[in-house]
Amino acid sequence: LVDFQKRKKPCRCATVFLGLLCAVLLAGNINYNNRNNKHPANPSKYLNTKRDKVQSSYDSLTAERKQLETRLSNLTKEKDDLQQSFSSATAERDEFKAGFNNLKNIRDRLQANYGTLKQQSDQLRTSYNDMQRNLEGLQIKHSNVTATKDRLQAKYSNLQRQKDELQTRFGTLIANRDQLQSNYSSLRRDKDQLQRSYNALSTSKNNIETSYNSLWKEKDQLQSRYNSLLRTKDRSQTNYSSLLADRDKLQDRIERLKLGWKKFDISCYFISTMKRNWTESRKSCKAQGTDLVVIESREEQVFVNGVLKKGQNAWIGLTDKQKEGTWMWVDDTPITTKFWQIGQPNSYSGNQDCAEIVQDTSVGEWNDDGCFAEQIWICEN
Template sequence: MDSMEIDDNIYMKNLTMEGLISQDFQTRKQPSRCVTACLGLLCAALLAGNLGQIIYYETISRPVSADPTQANYSTLTQGDQLQSSCDALNAERKQLEARLSDLTKEKDQLQQSYSSSTTERDEFKATFNDLKNERDQLQASYNTLKQESDQLHTSYNEMQRNFEGLKTNQNNLTASNDQLQTNYSNLKREKDKLQILCITLITNRDLLQRNYSLLKKSKDQLERNYNTLSISKNHLETSYNSLWKDKEQLQSLYKNLRGEKEQLQTNYSSLAADRDQLEKKIDKVRGKPCQTGWRKFDISCYFVSAVKKNWTLGRQDCFTKGADLVVVDSRDEQGFINALLQSGQNAWIGLTDILQEGTWMWVDGTPVTTTYWQPGQPNSFSGNQDCGEIVPKSSGVGEWNDDGCFAEQIWICEK
C-alpha cells in the first residue's frame, strides 16, 4: 500500500508538473486512513461489549449465599445495575452499529471514489502519454516546417536576385528602346532634309534643262546665221566657243548633279529600308501578339498558306499581310518552320538568286551565310531555278532546294 501511494504521489506530481490536474487531488486518499481508524475503534467497542456480557453472565451464574434475603436483595440490586449497564451497552452498541453502517457506507463511497480516482488517474496518465506523443509529433512537425521555412527563405532570396536581374534587363531594354527611338527620330529628320534637298536639286535640274534647251536653240540659230553673217564670223566663233564651253560645263554639272541625285536616291532607298527594318524590330521588341492563324517563334510571327501559288504571287500575298517570305536567321528557326510543314509539303521561302545567278540573297537584302541545301543543290536545273524552297524532314531541321519560280506550292510568311 505504501509503495502504491508513493507511486501515485509521484504520478500525481508529474501530472501536476504537466499542468493537467491540481495538488488537491492528492488529498483524496486521506479518508481511507480515517476509515481504518474508525474500524479499529468499532472493534474496540465491540470487544468491550463482549467483555461486559461475559461479566454479566458470570455474575448471574455465581452460587446463592446463605442468606436468601440478602442474597436476593444483592441479586436484584446487581441485576438492576447489570440491566442498566446492559441497556446502556445495547444503546451504545446500536449507536456503534449505526455508526458502523454509516462508516461502511462512507467506506463504500470512498472506495468507489478511490476506484473512480484510480480510473481518472489512468485516463489522465493515458492522456498525458497521448499529449506527450502529440508534443513529440508537433516538435517533429515544427522542425520540418522550420527546414521548409529556411528553404523558402533561400528560394525567396534567389527569386529576389532574379527579379533584380530582370529589372536591370528591363531598364537596359528601356534605354535601348529610347536610343532606337531617338535614332529613328534623327533618321526621320535627315530623311526630310534629304527630301527637301532632292526637290531643290530636281528644280535646279529642270532649270538647267530649260537653259540647256535655250542654249541649244541659240546655237542652232547661230549655225543657221553663220553663212549669212560672215562679217560677224569671228565674233560668232568666239561666242560659239564660249557657249560651247558653257555647254560642256553645264553638261559636266548636269552629270555631276545626276550622279549626286542617283547617290541620294540610293541613300534614300537604303535609309527607307533601314527605317522599315527598325520599325519591324521595334514592333517585334514590343512583343505584339500574333494574329489568328499565325504561329509565334522568338519575336516573329509565321503564316503557312493553305493554297498553292508561284513564288512571286506568294510573296505578294505576304505583302498584303504586312509581311514577307520567311528569312531564316538561325538553326532553331529552320527547325521551327520545318515543324510547321507536313511530310512531302514543300514551301517557298524568301531565298532567290534572280538578281545574279549563283548569288543567293534573302528578300530583305541580306546575304546567305548559313545554308541547309540538299546534297548537290542548288544546281539551277536547265538554268531556270532561281527561287528557294524548304523540303521538310521528319528528323533534323529540314533542307533547301532551288526550284523554278513559276512552280505552284504553298509558302511561309514572316513578320
C-alpha cells in the first residue's frame, strides 16, 4: 500500500507544467541577456549553447515522462491484481456457503434418524415391561398352585386316615394330582419360553445401543468439521473486510490528491488558502475527516516547511491548552522531536497556547502564539 501511494503521482500534468516552466525560464533568461548584452561576441556559439541547454531540458523531461508512464502501467497492473483477488475471495465465500447448507441438511437427516431410533427403543422397552409383568403373574400363579398342592397334601393325609370312607373319591384325587402335574409342566415350558424371549430382547437392545453410539460419534465428527469450516469462513471474511478497508483508504487518498492535497510518505496534506484562528482551523480539518498536522520526524518537518511560501506561518496540531507548559499533539501524543525557535515557547503575556510553523530556508521552526490569531493552517490525513 505504501509503495502504491508513493508511485501514485500526476503524469501528463506534471510534464506539461515542467515544460511550460522551463520555457518561461528560458524566455526570461534570453530577454535578460538581450537587455544586458545586445551584441554578443559570437552569436552562433551563443545560440548553439542555448539550443543545447533547451535540448538537454527536453530530453530530461522526456525521460521523466517515460518513467511516469511506466509507474502508471504498474499501478494499472496492481489494480487488476486487486480486482482478481477480490473475485477469488467472493468465489471462495460462495463455496463456503454451499458447504454450510450441505452440512445443515445432513444434520437434519441425522436428527430425524435419531428420533426414529428413539421411538423404536421406547416401543421395545414397553414390550419388555409387559412381558416382565406377565412373568410375575405366572410366578404368582405358580405360588398359588404350590399352596394348593400343600393343602391337597394335607387333605390327602386326612383322606388316608379315612381311606375306607373315601375310597370312592381316591380316584378323583389321583386325577386331580395328574392334572396339577400337567399344569406345572406347562408353566415350566412357558417360563423357559419367556426366558428365551428376554434374552433375544436383551441382545437386540445391545445392538441398538451399539448403533446409537456409532451414530453419535459420526455426528461429533461432522460437528468438528463444520466448526473448522466455520472458522475458515470467518478468517476469509475478516481478510475480505480488511481488503475493502484498505481499498477505501486508498481511494480516499487518491481523491484528496485530485483535490489539491500533497502527499508525503503515507500521509496527505492540505494547505489552506484562507486564514482562521487555531480552533476554527481545527474544525475545518475535522469537517474533512482529518485534523491539524502532527509532525513526528525531521523528514516530515522539512516537507511541511517546503510546502509553505517564504516567511509564511501556519497553524499545526500542537497546544498546551490542557496544562500550561505541557505541549501535546491533537492526537494526545507527547512531542518526540522539537523544532522550537530559540527562546520559544515563552507564552508571552501568558496567552500563547497554540503552536505555528514558521517557514525558513532550512527545516522551519515552531513558535507559540495566541490561539485567537488568524492565519492559514495545514491538515493531515
